[in-house]
Amino acid sequence: RKEVEQDPGPFNVPEGATVAFNCTYSNSASQSFFWYRQDCRKEPKLLMSVYSSGNEDGRFTAQLNRASQYISLLIRDSKLSDSATYLCVVRYNDYKLSFGAGTTVTVRA
């Protein structure tokens, strides 16, 4: 079983729509949680950390449910530039990141 599982999508949405997706993780000792964004043939870049209380960064909202071991990301008012692969990432020690396979989002005009 993979440490981090994600729905691969693709999620194909019109501009202005809201899109949400989540991931599950298997290691209950996981300490830190993140969403990374990866554009085609580019490196992953940190989008946001995810906190237990939930947190927002502009149009992006992340939630963490430790009891059920899942993490979610919601994108409001989607822009064309939001088209990317979103990687769910978990860290359960001081350094090793475990990545999901990614959820592909395509925003169309």
Added chain:
Amino acid sequence: GAGVSQTPSNKVTEKGKYVELRCDPISGHTALYWYRQSLGQGPEFLIYFQGTGAADDSGLPNDRFFAVRPEGSVSTLKIQRTERGDSAVYLCASSLTSGINEQFFGPGTRLTVL
């Protein structure tokens, strides 16, 4: 400022050959990581350096893979007797100290083994 750089950006080699992939971390970053990303998958951890020493090499798939960081800055990932299954993007990341700090990724080296 300069980010993490990796060379070459692309490497095509034949099965059985030896390759070296180089990573230049962000200046002042003591922690360095190598990950491997296969098509359609997320990056997978290979090795973590704190300074010159490999603090965790548990992700290296077998003894054909080896990495060094002799002066605590530039790192080289070495793959002996390459196999077609080694084809992937090899990503390097660095962070200020330990992984508690954000890991910044380089653009990767796309390795193709024919």
